[in-house]
Each structure stands twice: as C-alpha cells, then as structure tokens.
C-alpha cells in the first residue's frame with residue numbers, strides 16, 4: 001500500500017495524504033492518572049514499557065502484574081494535525097488500516113464513529129466535521145474500551161440489548177472468557193501456548209486523506225483474481241483453458257464516468273505479457289472492476305518450492321481519464337497457478353490404483369497432486385505492531401530450510417500482512433489461510449454477521465492476488481468442536497450446528513465465492529469434506545460431517561495423544577487423507593529462556609516455568625461457560641497431566657532419564673531429553689503420513705503443530721521464540737526430505753521398511769540395512785544386513801523389506817540398524833539415512849549397552865566443524881552460544897564410529913566469529929553416565 005500512497009502524492013499536488021504514524025501521540029488513562037507519549041501503530045503495553053511505566057511485559061510472569069493494562073480504558077490522542085486544506089474545497093476522510101479493537105473516535109471534539117473489529121479497515125468521511133471545526137489543526141482521539149469489558153458486556157444477554165449476545169455460544173476458555181463475541185485476535189484472551197495480554201491500540205497505520213471533487217481517489221484495497229476460464233471454486237479446472245485476469249480497485253473519491261481501466265503485466269525479465277484496457281468494466285459503490293483474457297502468450301507458471309520455479313509478474317492497474325490523466329495506479333506482484341483443495345469423490349480409476357473409496361482431501365497445483373509438507377504458523381509476538389518483515393523472512397526461510405512447502409496460517413491469531421504473502425510467493429510456500437475464528441461457536445446476530453462479512457470482504461480481496469494463497473478455511477477446529485459438544489452436551493448440538501452453518505457455510509463461503517474464483521473454501525480446518533457442491537445453490541456446500549461409509553476414507557485429521565506409552569504405536573495414528581495437526585511439547589533451550597526467566601527460575605518446573613507452561617488439563621465444561629447450568633464434565637484422562645508432566649512422563653518412559661545413573665538434575669540435559677522425544681514422536685508420525693501416500697488412504701499432507709513460538713515457553717513449536725531451532729526442526733527437516741527410507745514396527749515386533757518419494761517422477765536406485773551394536777561393531781556377520789534395488793513411483797511409497805525384530809540372529813534389544821536409500825530421479829541424486837532400535841531406550845539392558853562415544857568437536861573452518869565419535873552416537877547435538885543465529889547442516893543426528901562434517905549457516909553474527917569457540921556437543925550418553 002505504501003508505495004501507492006507515495007506515488008499518489010507525487011501525481012497530484014491537490015491530494016493530501018497525512019500519515020498519522022509516529023511517536024508524538026499521547027496515551028492517557030484517567031483512572032490510573034497515566035499520561036505518556038503514545039505511538040501509532042502501537043499497543044498500550046509497548047508505549048507503557050517505552051515510557052518506563054511497566055517492565056518488559058514478556059518477562060517472567062509480568063503478564064499477571066500487567067493485568068491492569070488489559071482491564072483499563074485507554075485514550076490515544078494525536079498531536080494537532082497540520083497540512084490540511086480548507087475543508088470546504090475537498091472531501092476529507094480518516095483511514096485506519098487497523099484498530100484493536102473497541103474505540104470511539106472523535107475529531108475536533110466531535111464524534112466520528114465507533115469501531116469494533118480489529119480485522120477491518122475503517123474509513124470515515126469527516127468533511128462535515130472538518131468544515132465546522134474551529135481549529136485549522138484539529139486533534140484526533142480514540143477512546144478505547146477494554147476488550148475484556150466489551151466481551152463481558154456482549155456475552156451477557158441481560159445487558160446487551162440489540163447486540164451480539166448468544167446463549168448457545170461455546171468456547172474453549174484459557175484465561176479470559178467471551179472472546180467469541182468480539183472480533184479481536186482470539187489468542188489475546190490466552191491459549192494453550194500463549195499468554196493473555198488483550199492489547200489495545202491503533203495497531204496499523206492511519207491517514208487523513210483529502211481529495212478533490214472529481215478525478216482524485218485514494219485506493220483502500222485492490223484485488224486481482226487469476227484463474228482458468230470456466231474455473232469454479234473448489235473444483236479442478238481445465239488446464240487447457242486460457243487464463244482470465246479479473247481486477248478491481250476499491251477507492252475513496254470520485255472516478256469520472258468515462259475513465260478507462262487498464263492493466264499491464266510484465267515478467268521479471270521485463271517482457272510484457274499483456275497491456276491494454278480491461279473489458280467489461282463496471283464502477284459502483286467505490287469499486288471499479290474489469291477483466292481480460294491472456295491470449296497472446298503463455299505465462300510461466302508459479303510452483304511451490306521443490307516442484308518448479310516461483311515465476312512472478314508485476315501487474316499495474318491504472319485508471320485513466322481524458323480530463324485528469326492517470327487518476328490512480330496500483331502495482332502488485334502476481335503469479336499464474338491454479339490451486340485447488342480437491343474433496344471430490346474417489347473415482348473408479350483411483351480405486352483401480354488401490355485408493356480406498358470415500359473422498360479426496362488434498363491440494364492440486366496446476367493440475368498436479370502435491371504432498372503438503374509443513375507445519376502450523378502462529379503469530380510470532382503478542383504485540384503485532386513491533387513484528388517486522390525481517391522476522392517473517394527469517395521464519396519462512398526456516399520453513400524452507402526445513403524442507404517445508406506449506407504453512408497453515410492458524411485461525412486464532414490475525415490475518416497476516418501482505419509482505420508475508422510476498423515472501424511466501426518468492427519462497428514457494430503455500431499458505432493455507434484461515435478466517436480468524438477458533439475453537440468456539442460464534443453468535444450469528446445481524447450485527448455480528450454484518451461485521452464478519454465486512455471483515456471477510458476486506459481480507460479476501462487484500463490477499464487474493466498472491467500465488468502462495470492456497471485455500472481459505474472458515475476457522476480453526478470449530479466443526480471438530482461440534483463433536484465434543486455432541487459428547488458433552490448432546491442437547492446443544494443442533495443449535496450449535498445451525499450457528500456454525502450460518503456463519504461458515506452461508507456468510508463466509510459466499511463471501512469467498514463472491515470475491516474470488518481461484519481459491520477453494522473449506523468451512524473448518526478439520527472436516528470430512530463436503531457431501532455435495534452446487535455453485536448455483538444459495539448454500540453451495542453441504543457438509544458430510546459424520547455421514548461416513550465403513551471402509552471408506554475421508555477428510556483430514558487432528559491428533560494429540562498425551563498417553564506417552566502409545567507414542568510409537570502406529571495403530572494409534574489416524575488414517576486420513578491429510579494430517580493437519582499433531583504434536584507434543586518440549587522445553588525451549590536455556591539461551592532462549594534466559595532473557596525472559598530469572599536465573600534462579602531456570603529449572604524444569606520452577607514457578608515461572610510452570611506459569612509459562614500454558615498446556616494445562618482442559619476442563620471441557622469451559623466450553624459451556626455461557627451456559628447457566630454447566631453440563632457434566634467430560635473425563636479425559638490423557639489430559640490429566642499438564643505439559644510439564646507430559647514431558648517428564650515421555651522422557652522417563654522412552655529415554656534413559658529415570659535410570660539410576662541419570663544426570664537429569666541438569667536443566668540443559670532435561671531440555672535435551674524433552675526435545676529428543678518430541679523430535680522422534682513427530683518423525684514417527686510424519687513418516688507414517690508420508691508412507692500413506694502409497695497406501696489406500698492416499699495421504700497427501702502432513703502439517704505438524706507448530707512451527708514457531710509467541711514467547712519463550714515449553715510448547716509444541718519446532719522453532720523457539722529466539723529463532724533457535726529445536727531438535728524437532730532438524731528432525732522434521734530430515735524426514736521431510738523428498739525421498740526417505742523409514743522402518744515401521746508393529747506391536748508383534750514385525751518391522752516393515754518403506755521408501756517414500758514426493759517427487760513427480762519415478763525414483764530408481766538401491767537401499768540397504770546394516771546392523772551394529774552400541775559400540776559400533778557390525779553385528780552377526782551381516783546375517784541380518786540386506787540390500788536391494790528399489791523403484792518408487794511418482795508421489796508414492798513402496799515396501800522394500802520386512803523383518804521380525806524379535807528373531808534377529810543376535811541380541812536385537814541392544815542392536816541398532818542404519819537404513820539408507822540412494823536414488824536417481826531424472827539425473828538428480830537423492831539419499832536418505834535413518835535408524836532403527838527395537839526397544840525403548842529406558843530399558844536397563846539398553847542403558848547398560850549405550851557406550852561413551854568420546855565425542856570430539858573440532859572447529860575446522862569459519863563455520864565448519866568436524867565431529868568424531870568412537871561408537872554409535874545417538875542424537876548428537878551441537879548447541880551454539882548466544883550472539884550468533886543460524887542453523888547447522890545437520891543436528892540431533894545418529895552416527896557410526898568415524899567423523900562427520902557439519903557446517904553452520906550464519907544468519908547473524910555479533911561475536912566477530914568468536915561464537916564458534918562456544919559450540920558445545922553432547923549425545924544420548926549424557927543421559928546415562930554417572
């Protein structure tokens with residue numbers, strides 16, 4: 001948006017755009033007698049911290065101490081606004097790109113309006129106010145009401161006349177209740193990995209805009225929709241059809257009736273793909289729309305990373321009139337691709353290939369099925385105004401370095417800034433994007449729906465031109481929640497389902513279909529797909545819900561199992577077409593905790609760590625907090641431990657942490673153990689879902705929970721708040737390689753070895769398995785070693801071997817197998833090594849067998865290291881010191897006796913190279929030695 005504004009200023013001297021951003025506002029609070037400098041964009045917490053009124057809000061348990069900030073009503077007042085024209089000759093507007101959340105706005109001491117949605121852009125025509133204002137430099141003020149008060153008011157049916165209260169609404173409540181009544185980031189009231197700050201402020205830029213009576217406009221939004229002729233949402237298009245480009249500009253001001261709407265599309269090499277006036281132009285209600293068909297040349301397609309180039313084009317939209325010349329011009333970067341979430345019925349042809357009947361549930365890019373490898377993305381900070389583009393560039397680079405091609409923009413945070421999609425467009429990451437609703441049943445009063453529709457229209461139009469946009473989902477887990485309501489309070493499920501369908505199938509589906517032809521809509525993050533789809537019906541989609549046939553496979557899965565004895569039981573894993581969420585907690589590292597946790601609190605379950613652990617046993621009656629009589633409580637035993645208890649159970653069940661020799665007293669060692677279990681639990685699931693691409697379920701996606709952290713805490717993230725990679729990020733990166741080999745052990749001790757590829761061409765090569773004892777000696781004279789040829793079909797999986805782990809020709813309990821696959825795909829070589837051990841490493845017989853590898857770490861060059869081991873070394877872990885950021889070429893790996901070279905990709909070094917001397921190394925042996 002910003003470049004457009006600047007060019008508008010340059011184009012037309014008469015037009016005035018005053019940017020209200022800056023630190024010269026005043027933040028006041030009458031009750032607390034606070035009056036300090038305030039900023040736009042900002043949040044009250046950030047301004048209070050900058051003024052020294054509060055300590056760093058993210059430190060320790062300051063979110064408790066700072067509770068008064070969330071409870072208070074804050075007022076932001078601008079400095080006198082200068083540079084405005086005489087009001088009688090121009091139209092004057094206030095434009096806010098985002099206000100968080102409830103505020104009464106006044107200009108020149110007159111009421112402008114009231115806002116109640118964090119996710120909308122707000123514009124107000126203030127011409128009458130300005131013309132009657134006695135001051136030439138008026139003052140703007142926003143008097144906020146605490147979102148906690150607003151939620152309380154709206155959820156109370158006796159106080160909220162003509163508002164959104166709803167007796168049938170449910171929520172999973174974490175800290176504050178009532179979030180489903182307000183259009184504010186849902187995690188602001190707490191989540192099972194996030195603190196509850198409920199911040200307040202003008203969180204995005206704001207402007208005063210003055211325009212002449214005709215021929216000057218201010219662009220508020222614009223949309224480009226690129227699709228194959230005849231394409232309909234949710235259905236695979238005909239790839240032989242020409243591309244249609246449909247574009248609109250939303251604006252303030254007046255465009256003369258005879259203006260033309262033009263488009264130019266150029267490639268990165270400067271070649272013009274098309275240039276000229278758009279056809280079928282309509283102009284009404286502040287929107288001009290037109291379209292064209294790309295017929296002269298064939299655009300180069302955009303592909304996700306790993307499957308082709310990320311070809312992008314610059315598109316310039318211009319409104320030109322003979323009387324005023326170029327009235328406005330908008331440039332956006334676009335791409336040509338079709339992406340569809342295919343939920344169609346499994347065809348006879350698919351069944352003939354061995355795919356189980358039921359329905360598809362996978363993504364197709366440019367007509368190709370793709371395996372989505374990735375994770376879930378959450379807000380990187382509780383205070384959005386201080387989040388930077390660079391932060392997201394690093395985060396998305398981390399995802400690409402982790403062999404991920406899809407991230408799910410989770411529905412309990414905020415719609416992401418445009419620049420995140422720009423980065424994803426460049427990197428080739430598909431962004432499954434959710435409307436910001438999560439784990440609640442929302443009210444559907446006219447006021448609420450009108451607000452929801454305005455929000456959806458703005459956000460759908462803002463993001464649509466990005467080729468990285470993969471799908472719109474209506475929410476996070478709301479449909480899944482209906483199943484829990486069915487269990488806990490069956491009498492409520494009918495009403496809940498009606499509310500659910502009104503918002504997510506009527507209002508929001510139609511909002512997507514009205515604004516875009518190129519993007520599929522999914523009502524909720526976890527579904528069994530649709531039963532029918534009819535674009536001409538008033539309600540185009542009828543959901544399948546639990547209308548399932550035995551022996552058929554449908555939909556996607558959410559899987560959390562805190563019964564750690566089942567962590568590696570493959571028969572406990574869900575069989576689905578796509579795995580959307582799964583995970584388990586681990587601790588963050590000491591360097592990540594240290595800036596946020598007092599030194600004397602750096603231990604496994606100190607009171608501050610306990611406070612920052614937000615995974616606590618869920619009381620399912622919280623779902624029904626707005627019911628006057630709470631229903632019977634659901635007894636979910638696997639949730640009876642908090643996240644810290646889950647972690648210690650997991651490490652003592654699966655790792656040598658409970659052994660009599662254990663050195664688990666050391667926090668660093670404990671952290672290492674929790675990260676080891678987490679990484680291996682996810683690896684087992686990812687391998688399982690990937691193998692599913694070649695099994696009847698035809699699984700085509702694996703997104704673990706979650707990529708990143710919002711603060712330094714024990715969570716399910718693979719990247720810590722500091723950006724440091726947990727062992728999971730390395731482990732997932734390895735098992736997300738295009739071609740993998742993996743062992744699958746059943747409860748009878750039979751292990752199958754499969755090779756899997758997500759490449760679009762056949763892979764041919766060899767595989768082998770070799771056995772060793774923990775000292776690193778080859779076992780059994782090669783009796784159980786095996787090698788063979790392998791051909792893996794395109795996007796497929798194949799079993800290469802099977803053995804009985806209880807009948808090996810040597811003591812299998814203390815043996816370790818290394819498995820390798822080496823293939824060639826169209827001249828490119830792919831290789832993967834994995835390992836196998838039959839028994840939990842907590843068994844005393846294994847502990848006794850684990851040897852001291854006498855690891856030696858040598859710094860061999862600027863960012864190069866050599867690791868030497870004398871035995872089998874498990875989960876070899878290098879930790880870099882503070883002062884440098886980046887990641888190792890491999891980490892948390894297993895090695896045989898010998899040396900392994902490791903390089904470090906430096907992202908930022910403030911130590912002048914000295915960091916390399918501070919790298920430490922450890923392995924599994926550090927949990928066992930006395």
Ligand SMILES: *[C@@H]1O[C@H](CO)[C@@H](O)[C@H](O)[C@H]1NC(C)=O
Pocket residue numbers: 031071072073145146149
């Ligand atoms: C904030 O405003 C609300 C609504 O006007 C009011 O009910 C509440 O008491 C105010 N809070 C404080 C701390 O003054």
Ligand SMILES: *[C@@H]1O[C@H](CO)[C@@H](O)[C@H](O)[C@H]1NC(C)=O
Pocket residue numbers: 109
């Ligand atoms: C704003 O209006 C109120 C009452 O309407 C008045 O008391 C106050 O002095 C006015 N403030 C300014 C800055 O004009």
Ligand SMILES: *[C@@H]1O[C@H](CO)[C@@H](O)[C@H](O)[C@H]1NC(C)=O
Pocket residue numbers: 256257258322323
């Ligand atoms: C376009 O409309 C303007 C008035 O709005 C008029 O002055 C001008 O002559 C028109 N131009 C054409 C080409 O019709």
Ligand SMILES: *[C@@H]1O[C@H](CO)[C@@H](O)[C@H](O)[C@H]1NC(C)=O
Pocket residue numbers: 266267268269270312313314333
């Ligand atoms: C788009 O235009 C910008 C500014 O001229 C340029 O830097 C960029 O490389 C162009 N991108 C493409 C894809 O053409």
Ligand SMILES: *[C@@H]1O[C@H](CO)[C@@H](O)[C@H](O)[C@H]1NC(C)=O
Pocket residue numbers: 284285
């Ligand atoms: C413009 O807005 C009016 C009033 O909301 C509506 O009746 C009309 O259909 C809209 N026109 C278009 C082309 O959207």
Ligand SMILES: *[C@@H]1O[C@H](CO)[C@@H](O)[C@H](O)[C@H]1NC(C)=O
Pocket residue numbers: 279280291292293
């Ligand atoms: C313009 O509209 C007509 C009639 O709906 C349609 O046949 C034609 O394809 C449209 N042209 C473009 C470029 O979209």
